[in-house]
Amino acid sequence: MEFYLNVLLKTIYLLITVNLIFKFSKWLINYSEKLITVNRIKGLPMIPFIGNVHQLKTKYELVKQLSQLAYQLKDEPLWRLWLGTMPIFVFHRGDYAEVLFSSSKNTQKSVQYNFLHPWLGTGLLTSHGEKWAKRRRLITPTFHFEILNDFLNVMNEQANILVEILAKLTTQNQEINIFERLKACALDVICESAMGQHVNAQNDETSEYVQAVARISELVTFRFFDPLQWPDFIYRRTAKGKDFERCLKILHDFSKKVIVERNSHLDDVDLMSKKRIAFLDLLLKAKRMDQSITFDDIREEVDTFVFEGHDTTAAAASWACQLIGSHPEVQKKLHEEIDSVLGQSKRHLTNDDLKELTYLDLVIKETLRLFPSVPYFGRTLSEDCEVGGYKVLKGETAVILAYMIHRDVKYYPDPEKFDPERFLPENTKNRNPYAYIPFSAGRRNCIGQRFALMEEKVLLANILKRFEIKSLKSIDELEPVGDLIIHPNKGIPITLNLRC
Template sequence: MLLALLEGLLQLGGGSPGAGACSTTTIVLLVLTALLGGLVAYTQLSRTRRLVSLLPAMPALPLIGSVPWFELDDARFFVQFVGLVQQFGSVFTIWLGPIPIAVLTAPESVEAVLRGSHHIEKSFIYWFLTPWLGRGLLTSGGDKWRTRRRMLTPAFHFDILRGMVEVFREQAEVLIGVLDASADTKKPIDVFPLVSLCALDSICETAMGKKLHALKQSESTYVQAVFRISELIHHRQKFPWNWPDFIYSWLPDGRDHTRVLAELHNFTDSVIAERRVFLNDNPDVTDEQADSSKKRRLAFLDLLISARDEDGNHLSNMDIREEVDTFMFEGHDTTAAALAWSLHLIGSHPDVQARIHEELDRVLGSEPSPSFEQLKAHELPYLEMTLKEALRLFPSVPAISRVLDQDIDVCGYKIPAGLTVGLIPYAVHRDPKHWPDPEAFNPDRFLPENSANRHPYAYIPFSAGPRNCIGQRFAEFEERVVMASILKRFRIVSTQTRDQLAPLGEIILRPRDGVWVTLERR
């Protein structure tokens, strides 16, 4: 059959010396190259399957993988997944449809993936974010990611964060006003939606320079669209029959996805247009020589509009929308989840709360929240340790996924290049080798003397390595401001046990039934 194929190609190329010889030789070389490439690809695929077959694995069927064994309820699915970690240990495989994913939970394995610049490509799991976020900093790879990372790093400089902290303080005061209505009533309230709306207000103003007033207008179409898109993306990721666009577009969720995307993109596009007009009328806002009073409310969007790439070109509206939407996505739900879990844990541990109250009263005096200078100087160390410990137990991002650029050796196994790996911070943060009594809530774990010899990749709530979260300092400052503002005014009492929280391991780790507390004015 191969000889017949070559004979046909020779005839197509002329089959005789002279004018046709060059084209004939070219075709033969192309065929041989294709055959060699196919042989290499087949060999690599066989090698990959052989190495994957050596890993402990969840049961799987052809094409549909492990999906028939998945719990449909998201809370039960998360419990199931945690059980797999306990069953298989630090390395195992699940098949998401036809795609194998090697799950790694040991800090040493995490380091092998995140350290250095080899494995920076995100996996197919992130493809489902691209209809909303495009190919922005979160979803892009290669040269585009490197270029965008360099461009955007200055947006998180301390000079810019100073103005953002003022936004955090103002929005925290709005939240305090809402919470105060329930204080001293002994009636439990769910604080999760409230801190979510507060975080959305903060991110909208710092990212776009636009006041959303979500806490007061929670039924607005944009607010509802932000909440809905995350649900839709998570459910699409989980079930392979939702992956093909031509199928998904006909399903009810797919039609809702299209509607919600239109709401989100229209809002961002309109804000970009408004800010361009504003910056044209106020050109000194982004001038490097402008005094600090003119720059104190510089929004992330303003920096994008004025930024230039390495060739001196401005970003297009589409480029800007990608990064603004990415910032909105990454900077809203993650912070809200961190605050909600922290409130539950602090409200469940009166001794920890008393130490925070003492620290806040001593450091802040009559001030309602910390200033930028106090945050920068780490003047609230116990509050910082408490929030870190909350993120250890309940990391906002429960899973990180990459594609291996080269083989790695971890925990006695060889994980082959090209394979998708899932890193699970929730499990990494519970490794008893690095975290004695891992389920206990103990902020003192983060005292300098207790952290000194800990593995550097045993704690990864913001990922790690060159592709870590670019907005880590932004998130940490916002969490500290909001939490300090709440605890300066109130004493929190949790009305749920930890077993009642039912975490949902979606894109963000969120509580299924909310976080319920009572508030007492101090």
């Protein structure tokens, strides 16, 4: 009996070993074939199984490193990196990125977006396929221009609070970190617009919710750049992982509480007759017409609005302040335009006012060219593609490097120069539409881009109406960092002088 048992065990061990050897051999063959295919594309020299992990800089230097590589390979249609055994196809030219944007299939976000799932679930930002299409259809009506007009009041009110805070700091001759001030303002705008909630971020930095929003964004970024923290079973046991869970509970509890309260007060009258509505009201109204929409679905979208709607806008407006403050001739034109439209009036900006601020439009567009709020974004390829004579493989990750697409000398001569007139109609008529993608492009373009541009315009117009901006550091000294958004390493210090 013992003999037969030993034979059986040895047979099982042998079968397991043979199966493992077979699977490893099959994986090794696939990996070898992948190496041959992918390495036809130019990129950094790599080491099998390690790739380029040992060569990549920290997040504080990554933008500069990727930019240098893109300039070195500027004539290539794309280039590649390896993270271990995973190839990354990097698109740095709009002409060739078109294959990703124009396809109805390559809409799935890359695996790195999974780190946002605990907070945002699989809402509009992180979902794909039919679920994404359904969410897009659900949310699109909430960005109707008539509804956006209502949010203009929120933007004006919060801009006024910001300007009063800045005026007080100015009289005290204080150096101002405009990035932090604009982050707080943008968070107030999006929380009131999305949830109808006053979180008072501009005046109360101790708010538990405000602190949790800032901290969880940092934690996602840290994890994104540290492969050792990618596995959930490891991350949950780290100090950062436990802090993440703490912040997550604060954010989800707040959102759920607001949703329940808002739903209990929502009646069946026409929402447009209300004095002020929020995105949340529109989603709750949609739920009453479609019972398949759950409160968790709504919570995912509200949290997504908050995540996507404050840091990105704050970063764009902050970089605009930096560029305006270091280009006196541009600032002079802006002051003249704003004075001609608003005069000495202290009224809120209207939509008609915003339409007349055409030079400010050019400044914002050029700022977003140089500093697209999201400097790069990833897609998981759903099919094999041919790009510039190279094969790009299904199931792998493509990174669209918007930061460098916006510096393609074919469309932007002297690309590092700040020149708002690049966006005059006569200078854009022959430009490839995918050479400028601050809000992505194609089916997965940013649904909130009109909201974001309106907010940036209101904030900048209010600041420029009252102040003259002076930048204290150069762009190089600010050390742009590219993680979830492109932001200065240690803020953007400026001084302001009252104009009136």
